[in-house]
Amino acid sequence: MGLDNINHEILELDKVLEKLSELCSSKDSKQAALAVRPSDELYTVRTEMAKTASALNMSIKNGTPAFYSINNVSASLNRAKAGGTLSLGELLEIKKVLGQTNELCKWFDQNEDKNTPLSYLFEQLFPNKSLWQRLETAILDSENLSDDASPELRSIRNKIAKAGLKIRETLDKMIKSPATQKYLQESIVTMRDGRFVVPVKTEFKGNVGGLVHGTSATGSTLFIEPISVVEANNEVRILQGKEQDEINRILTEFSKECAMMQPQIESNYDAAVKLDLYFAKANLGAKMRAVDPEISDDGIIVLNKARHPLIDENKVVPINFRSGTDYNVLVITGPNTGGKTVTLKTVGLLTLMTMCGLMIPASDGCKISVYKNILADIGDRQSIQESLSTFSSHMGKVKDIIDKADHESLVLIDELGSGTDPVEGAALAVSIIERLRQVGATVVTTTHYQEIKMYALDTDGVENASCEFDVETMRPTYKLVIGSPGKSNAFAISKNLGIDDDIISYAKSLISEENRRFEHIIDDLEKARISLEENNLLAEKYRKEAETLRNELNEQKKKFMEDKEFELEKARRQASDIVNRVQRESQALVDELDKLRKEKEKNGFTQKAMDARQKQRSTMNKLYLEANPVSEQPDDDYVLPRPLKKGDTVLITDTKRNGIVVTPPDDKGMCFVQAGIMKTKIDVKKLRLVEKQQPAKTPQKQQTKKKRGVSTKGVESRMTRRFSTELDIRGYASDEGIHEMDSFIDNCVMSGISMVTVIHGIGTGVLKNAVRNHLCRHPSVKSYRPGVYGEGEDGVTVIELK
Structure with a gap:
C-alpha cells in the first residue's frame, strides 16, 4: 500500500492517533490505537466506519459503557492450564477481566437494537458471574485473601487471633509486674520471626527465662520469648501453617477453574480491548463534533x-x-x-x-x-x-x-x-x-x-x-x-x-501589461464573487424569514382547525342534548295521548283533546326554536310585503341562506322551509321574502307561441309548484348523471329557483368529481360548494344559480 509512515507524519495522522490512544483505558487498546493504519479496501473502510458510528449511536442512547484498565492474562491462563498455581496478583487481573465482561454484557442488554455492527464483539463475551463474585469476595488485594475466601480459612484465622490474644494477655501481665519491669528495656510486647517476645536488657539475660530470638542493633537489648508462652507460640505457628495450606488450596482451586475457562476468558479480553478501541473512536468523534461521511x-x-x-x-x-x-x-x-x-x-x-x-x-x-x-x-x-x-x-x-x-x-x-x-x-x-x-x-x-x-x-x-x-x-x-x-x-x-x-x-511598473490585465480580471472576478455571496446571504435571509412566516401560518392554521373541531364537537353535543330533549318531550306527548285514549268515553274528552293538540303544537314550536343552534339576530322593522305561501323563495336571516317555503305559516307563525336537503320549521319573523326576477321575454318566442295559440302560463305555474330543489343521481354513470343535472338546472332557472342541491354520494368519487368539474364551466351556475354538517357533507353539492 502507498500509505507510508512519512505521509502519516506530514499529514499529522500520528497526532490524531495519540489523541485516540488517550481515550482508551487498557494498555493493549492504547497500543492498538497507535497502531491503527488506513485501509485502501472500500469494504473494510465502510465496515470500520460503520462500527465507529454504531458505537457513537449506542453511546448517545445509553451512555458510553465503562471501561477499566485490564491486562492481558493469557500467560497466566497458560500456566494454570499446565497445572501451575496462580498468585493472588494474577487472579486479581483475571477478576478484572471478568468484571469488565459483566459490565459490558449488562450495558449491551439495555440496548433495544441487538443487531448492530458491533454485536459480534458482544457475542464474544462469556460472563461468569459466579467465578467473578467468588474472586471478588476472596481477594482483598494482590497480597491478601479475605477471611470470606472459605469457612476453613475464617476458622483458622479466628483461632490464630484467639491464641495471639491469649499470649498478649500473658505477656502484658509479665511486663506490668514490678518484679519483671526492672529487667525490660521497654514495657512492650513485640514480634520476632512470627513469635511474641519481650525486650530484655542484656545484663539481665539470666533473670528472664526463655528463648532468645535476636538482639538489637546496639546489642543492648535481647528479644526473649518467655517460657510461659513458648507452647502458645508453637500453637500459633502450627495454625499459621494450616492457614497457608488453606490459602494454597484456595488458590489452586481458583487456578483450576480459570484454566477450564481459558478460551472464554481470552475471548473476553480480546473483545473488551476491541470494544474499548471502537468506543474511543466514537468518543473522539463526539469531542470533535464529527460525522461519518459517505465513503466511495x-x-x-x-x-x-x-x-x-x-x-x-x-x-x-x-x-x-x-x-x-x-x-x-x-x-x-x-x-x-x-x-x-x-x-x-x-x-x-x-x-x-x-x-x-x-x-x-x-x-x-x-x-x-x-x-x-x-x-x-x-x-x-x-x-x-x-x-x-x-x-x-x-x-x-x-x-x-x-x-x-x-x-x-x-x-x-x-x-x-x-x-x-x-x-x-x-x-x-x-x-x-x-x-x-x-x-x-x-x-x-x-x-x-x-x-x-x-x-x-x-x-x-x-x-x-x-x-x-x-x-x-x-x-x-x-x-x-x-x-x-x-x-x-x-x-x-x-x-x-x-x-x-x-x-x-x-x-x-516592472510587471508586464499582460500580468496587470490578469490581476484586473482577478479583481473583477473577486468583486463579482463577493457581490454574489452577499446576494446569496440576503436571499438566504429572506428564505429563512419566509420559512418562519410559513411555520407561523401553519401553526395558526393548526390552531384554527383545532378550534373549529372543538366548536363542531360542542355543536354536536348541543344537538345531541336537543335530540334527547325532543325525544323526552315526544314521549311525554305519546303518554298524554295514550292517557286521552283511555278517557275517550269520559265527559269533556273533546275539550281535552283540543287542549292536548294545542299543547303539542306549542311544545314542538318551542323545540324547533331550541334546535336552531344559531344565535338570535337583532330584530329590525322588516315586514313581509304579503303573507307567505307554498313555493315562495325566502332568506333565512339566521343562516343567510335561501330556502323554499314548503307549508304556509300556521296560526303561531311557524312554517316549514326547505334549505338544501334540510327541512326546518322556522318562525316567519326570521324569514325575508325574495322576489323572483322575471326572465326577459323573447318577442319572437312569444309571437311563435301566440301564433300556435298555446298558453304556457298554467304549465309554468304547475312546474313551479311541482318542481323539487333536489336532484338525486346516485347510481348514475357520469355522462348520464351530468345530462340529468343539466336538465334539472335548466328547469330550475326557468322556475326562478336560485339554490338547489345535487345528491351524488361519495362512493369512488368519479361521479362527484365529474359533477363538480362540469359545474365549473356551466353558464347558469354562479357558485357551488360541498354540503356541510347536516346537509350531507361531501355526498352532496349545493349550487347557487345565476
Whole structure:
C-alpha cells in the first residue's frame, strides 16, 4: 500500500492517533490505537466506519459503557492450564477481566437494537458471574485473601487471633509486674520471626527465662520469648501453617477453574480491548463534533465546513472543499499564511482518518474517496545530511510522487515549482500537473505563479481556488473559495508593513501589461464573487424569514382547525342534548295521548283533546326554536310585503341562506322551509321574502307561441309548484348523471329557483368529481360548494344559480 509512515507524519495522522490512544483505558487498546493504519479496501473502510458510528449511536442512547484498565492474562491462563498455581496478583487481573465482561454484557442488554455492527464483539463475551463474585469476595488485594475466601480459612484465622490474644494477655501481665519491669528495656510486647517476645536488657539475660530470638542493633537489648508462652507460640505457628495450606488450596482451586475457562476468558479480553478501541473512536468523534461521511472509491471528495482536528476549534476556520466532480486538479492560490497549507493538510488528514475508520470534524453531506496512494509533499524538507537545497529536496519528493501516482492516488503538493527561477519553476509546475492529470490522479496543489492560474483557467478538469484575503484589514480570512484564482497581495501586504510607496510604485511598473490585465480580471472576478455571496446571504435571509412566516401560518392554521373541531364537537353535543330533549318531550306527548285514549268515553274528552293538540303544537314550536343552534339576530322593522305561501323563495336571516317555503305559516307563525336537503320549521319573523326576477321575454318566442295559440302560463305555474330543489343521481354513470343535472338546472332557472342541491354520494368519487368539474364551466351556475354538517357533507353539492 502507498500509505507510508512519512505521509502519516506530514499529514499529522500520528497526532490524531495519540489523541485516540488517550481515550482508551487498557494498555493493549492504547497500543492498538497507535497502531491503527488506513485501509485502501472500500469494504473494510465502510465496515470500520460503520462500527465507529454504531458505537457513537449506542453511546448517545445509553451512555458510553465503562471501561477499566485490564491486562492481558493469557500467560497466566497458560500456566494454570499446565497445572501451575496462580498468585493472588494474577487472579486479581483475571477478576478484572471478568468484571469488565459483566459490565459490558449488562450495558449491551439495555440496548433495544441487538443487531448492530458491533454485536459480534458482544457475542464474544462469556460472563461468569459466579467465578467473578467468588474472586471478588476472596481477594482483598494482590497480597491478601479475605477471611470470606472459605469457612476453613475464617476458622483458622479466628483461632490464630484467639491464641495471639491469649499470649498478649500473658505477656502484658509479665511486663506490668514490678518484679519483671526492672529487667525490660521497654514495657512492650513485640514480634520476632512470627513469635511474641519481650525486650530484655542484656545484663539481665539470666533473670528472664526463655528463648532468645535476636538482639538489637546496639546489642543492648535481647528479644526473649518467655517460657510461659513458648507452647502458645508453637500453637500459633502450627495454625499459621494450616492457614497457608488453606490459602494454597484456595488458590489452586481458583487456578483450576480459570484454566477450564481459558478460551472464554481470552475471548473476553480480546473483545473488551476491541470494544474499548471502537468506543474511543466514537468518543473522539463526539469531542470533535464529527460525522461519518459517505465513503466511495470514485475519486470524489466533498467536505462541508471541515475543520482541521489539531487546531483549536475556537480558532480554526471551517472550509468547504470539493474535488473529483467537474475537475480532478485544484490549484489553490493566495497570500502566505492565508491557509493554503492548512487546506492541503485538512483534505489529506480527513481522508486518512476516514480510511482509518475515524469520523471527521465536518458537517453533514461529506463524501470521502478511498485511495490506494496518498502522496504528499508539504513543508520544507531540506536535507542537510545529503547537502540538498530546498528545491532539490522538493523535486526529489515530487519525483517519487510522479513515479507512484495513478488514477487511484490523491496527490497533495505545497508550493509546486518553488525555490528556483520563477519562469522555469512555473513552467515545470504546469508540466508536472499535466502529467499527474493525464494519469488520472486527484491533485490539490498550492502556488503563487500566474502561469499556473492561467493554465487552470484554460484547461478542462483543472480548477482555480483561492484563500480569501481581506485587503481592508490586511488579514487572511482563511476561507477557501473554489472557482476563483487568488492574488498574492504582495504589494498590499508590503505597503501595510511600511515599505515606501515609491518602491511599491516602481515594482508595479516592472510587471508586464499582460500580468496587470490578469490581476484586473482577478479583481473583477473577486468583486463579482463577493457581490454574489452577499446576494446569496440576503436571499438566504429572506428564505429563512419566509420559512418562519410559513411555520407561523401553519401553526395558526393548526390552531384554527383545532378550534373549529372543538366548536363542531360542542355543536354536536348541543344537538345531541336537543335530540334527547325532543325525544323526552315526544314521549311525554305519546303518554298524554295514550292517557286521552283511555278517557275517550269520559265527559269533556273533546275539550281535552283540543287542549292536548294545542299543547303539542306549542311544545314542538318551542323545540324547533331550541334546535336552531344559531344565535338570535337583532330584530329590525322588516315586514313581509304579503303573507307567505307554498313555493315562495325566502332568506333565512339566521343562516343567510335561501330556502323554499314548503307549508304556509300556521296560526303561531311557524312554517316549514326547505334549505338544501334540510327541512326546518322556522318562525316567519326570521324569514325575508325574495322576489323572483322575471326572465326577459323573447318577442319572437312569444309571437311563435301566440301564433300556435298555446298558453304556457298554467304549465309554468304547475312546474313551479311541482318542481323539487333536489336532484338525486346516485347510481348514475357520469355522462348520464351530468345530462340529468343539466336538465334539472335548466328547469330550475326557468322556475326562478336560485339554490338547489345535487345528491351524488361519495362512493369512488368519479361521479362527484365529474359533477363538480362540469359545474365549473356551466353558464347558469354562479357558485357551488360541498354540503356541510347536516346537509350531507361531501355526498352532496349545493349550487347557487345565476
